[in-house]
Amino acid sequence: MTMILLSFLLAYVGLMLAALSMQRHHRDLFGGPPPASRIRDYRIAGYILIGLACWPCVQYYGATIGLVAWLGLLSACGIALVGVLALQSPRAMMLSLGLFGSAPALAVLLAA
Amino acid sequence: MKDNVGQSMAWVHSWFGLIAGWILFTVLLSGALAVAKPEIDAWTRPEQASGSAPQGEAIGRAEQHLAKVAPTAMWWFITPGPDGAPLTAGWAGAEGTGEASLDPATGETLTIRDSDGGEFFVDLHATLHLPVWGLWLVAASGLFMLIAIISGIVIHKRIFRDFFTFRPGSSAQRAWLDGHNVTGVLALPFHLMIAYTGLVSFFWVYMPAGIDVAYQGNQTAYFQESTRRVERPEDARPHALASLAAIAQSAERQFGMNMIGLINVKNPGRSDAVTTVYRSTSDRVQLHGERITYDGATGEVIEAALPATPVNIGYRTLVGLHFAQFGGGLLRSLYVGLGLAGALLVATGAVLFAVKRRDRHSLGTYEGKAYRAIERINVGMIAGPLVATAAFFWLNRLLPLDIAERHHWEIKGYFFVWAAMAVHALARPVHRGWAEQLAIFGGLSLALPLLNALTTGAWLGTYLAKGDGARAAIEGGFVAAGIVAFIIVWKIAGRGGRPHARSASALAG
Numbered sequence: 001m002t003m004i005l006l007s008f009l010l011a012y013v014g015l016m017l018a019a020l021s022m023q024r025h026h027r028d029l030f031g032g033p034p035p036a037s038r039i040r041d042y043r044i045a046g047y048i049l050i051g052l053a054c055w056p057c058v059q060y061y062g063a064t065i066g067l068v069a070w071l072g073l074l075s076a077c078g079i080a081l082v083g084v085l086a087l088q089s090p091r092a093m094m095l096s097l098g099l100f101g102s103a104p105a106l107a108v109l110l111a112a
Numbered sequence: 113m114k115d116n117v118g119q120s121m122a123w124v125h126s127w128f129g130l131i132a133g134w135i136l137f138t139v140l141l142s143g144a145l146a147v148a149k150p151e152i153d154a155w156t157r158p159e160q161a162s163g164s165a166p167q168g169e170a171i172g173r174a175e176q177h178l179a180k181v182a183p184t185a186m187w188w189f190i191t192p193g194p195d196g197a198p199l200t201a202g203w204a205g206a207e208g209t210g211e212a213s214l215d216p217a218t219g220e221t222l223t224i225r226d227s228d229g230g231e232f233f234v235d236l237h238a239t240l241h242l243p244v245w246g247l248w249l250v251a252a253s254g255l256f257m258l259i260a261i262i263s264g265i266v267i268h269k270r271i272f273r274d275f276f277t278f279r280p281g282s283s284a285q286r287a288w289l290d291g292h293n294v295t296g297v298l299a300l301p302f303h304l305m306i307a308y309t310g311l312v313s314f315f316w317v318y319m320p321a322g323i324d325v326a327y328q329g330n331q332t333a334y335f336q337e338s339t340r341r342v343e344r345p346e347d348a349r350p351h352a353l354a355s356l357a358a359i360a361q362s363a364e365r366q367f368g369m370n371m372i373g374l375i376n377v378k379n380p381g382r383s384d385a386v387t388t389v390y391r392s393t394s395d396r397v398q399l400h401g402e403r404i405t406y407d408g409a410t411g412e413v414i415e416a417a418l419p420a421t422p423v424n425i426g427y428r429t430l431v432g433l434h435f436a437q438f439g440g441g442l443l444r445s446l447y448v449g450l451g452l453a454g455a456l457l458v459a460t461g462a463v464l465f466a467v468k469r470r471d472r473h474s475l476g477t478y479e480g481k482a483y484r485a486i487e488r489i490n491v492g493m494i495a496g497p498l499v500a501t502a503a504f505f506w507l508n509r510l511l512p513l514d515i516a517e518r519h520h521w522e523i524k525g526y527f528f529v530w531a532a533m534a535v536h537a538l539a540r541p542v543h544r545g546w547a548e549q550l551a552i553f554g555g556l557s558l559a560l561p562l563l564n565a566l567t568t569g570a571w572l573g574t575y576l577a578k579g580d581g582a583r584a585a586i587e588g589g590f591v592a593a594g595i596v597a598f599i600i601v602w603k604i605a606g607r608g609g610r611p612h613a614r615s616a617s618a619l620a621g
Contacts (some may be wrong), residue, residue, distance in 0.1 A: 001442075015276075
């Protein structure tokens with residue numbers, strides 16, 4: 001379970017970075033376009049995290065079910081992210097990151 | 113003639129999407145619910161078993177029950193339920209068929225209310241609860257869904273630039289288009305997979321050519337060979353049945369503890385009895401459990417667990433991807449969520465169709481009338497099934513327990529409520545139709561825990577306190593859906609029924 005929550009976190013942060021590399025979403029959140037030097041960093045970091053999100057899924061479910069779960073949770077995280085971005089508020093963004101981040105931590109604490 | 117590829121694709125997308133969408137909304141909604149069949153089964157049958165027992169013991173109790181009620185039946189079926197759920201013991205033969213739910217811990221017959229539960233939504237999803245042509249209708253709408261997906265990708269000009277874009281505050285048309293694009297694009301792998309695997313699941317109904325040629329039209333021969341079913345020569349002499357409990361325990365040693373999916377016995381009490389144990393499929397994508405076949409009279413293994421043929425594995429993997437019986441609760445909730453995203457995709461598409469054309473034609477013209485009729489049908493085919501679904505769960509608690517054919521009345525209730533909503537949608541102004549039906553749905557959904565508490569004494573709170581995740585998920589899901597419904601009602605009211613009232617100049621921004 002903790003593994004899957006970790007996957008959700010990686011996927012969510014990865015997608016968020018991919019969104020922040022885009023003019024529109026960066027402007028909506030921070031009032032201006034992303035610095036030109038950062039666009040590439042955001043994008044590459046985002047893709048890496050999205051790819052990494054696959055790893056806990058495969059660990060938990062095995063390769064076949066894990067890949068299905070990875071694709072499914074990427075879609076689910078993407079839809080959740082769209083809802084958060086629509087609010088155009090940095091606070092909502094931080095709150096959502098906190099939620100996704102605390103879930104695996106909580107799971108570890110509860111399990112211990 | 114259409115001017116170019118883009119325009120003709122747009123035409124195909126709008127019209128195929130709209131007409132198929134009226135069916136697809138119900139198909140996708142009931143499909144999402146069908147994935148939650150175990151949870152819906154638990155909620156719709158609140159009568160509890162007293163405890164759980166190891167599968168081998170529980171199966172032994174089912175055997176005693178069947179030996180009492182149907183010693184001469186042709187078939188016995190025993191399905192051990194998930195942990196703590198009742199187990200099902202069924203029989204079929206010349207005398208008819210029967211089924212009982214048993215307490216796995218004591219073997220007592222449980223009086224469980226007569227409800228189709230989640231099975232109704234499986235049936236609605238596959239056939240719309242119609243005769244065989246319903247399957248064809250659903251298959252056709254699945255094909256149209258694929259066509260709409262492909263043409264939708266072609267006409268979407270900025271898939272990547274609008275990947276995360278949703279602007280609920282801009283013009284109505286923009287907001288609906290964003291919602292349609294986002295639910296479509298972000299869950300695209302799921303939509304493609306589910307439409308394709310859904311069509312593949314019943315290929316032998318509408319594409320039987322391959323089987324017809326290879327097996328001279330004998331479909332039974334095809335299934336016999338592809339599933340390698342064991343047949344024994346007839347021998348009707350009486351012979352005691354080898355203990356099913358012992359067979360179950362030996363099968364568990366091979367499949368793993370609690371990994372028995374189904375046991376069936378052909379000709380129990382005869383010398384040619386065959387007992388077959390199927391492995392559960394809960395830990396794999398392919399919907400195929402190996403089986404061990406036993407001589408029912410002596411208990412010896414006739415045929416050990418064989419690996420499936422490659423073709424069968426391929427087919428069963430595609431079917432398994434569609435039926436989503438693998439990976440446990442978390443993966444199934446992803447399926448439910450993405451299935452609902454698919455329903456939302458269809459609903460936003462249908463609304464967008466109407467919003468786009470609403471102002472192009474004045475009321476008096478023929479086109480104006482046609483488009484207003486389409487808007488009303490939208491209400492009946494989208495809000496209608498939502499209300500009917502909530503009503504189904506209400507009827508499950510409200511119908512008297514002792515009426516004959518009770519489960520038929522739950523289903524009749526579903527279609528009656530849907531029909532009433534369709535008539536209501538035709539009679540009311542469009543925005544009122546939406547608001548009123550969504551308010552009814554929201555009210556029914558939010559009050560479901562209250563109804564449950566009044567009729568059975570249990571509700572969302574007690575389920576959560578007891579750690580009954582399955583039933584809590586159903587009620588929690590309805591409460592969440594009810595809240596969303598009221599938010600939409602509030603938005604419709606706020607716009608005074610003119611969702612397109614805001615200036616189109618927002619489009620430029």
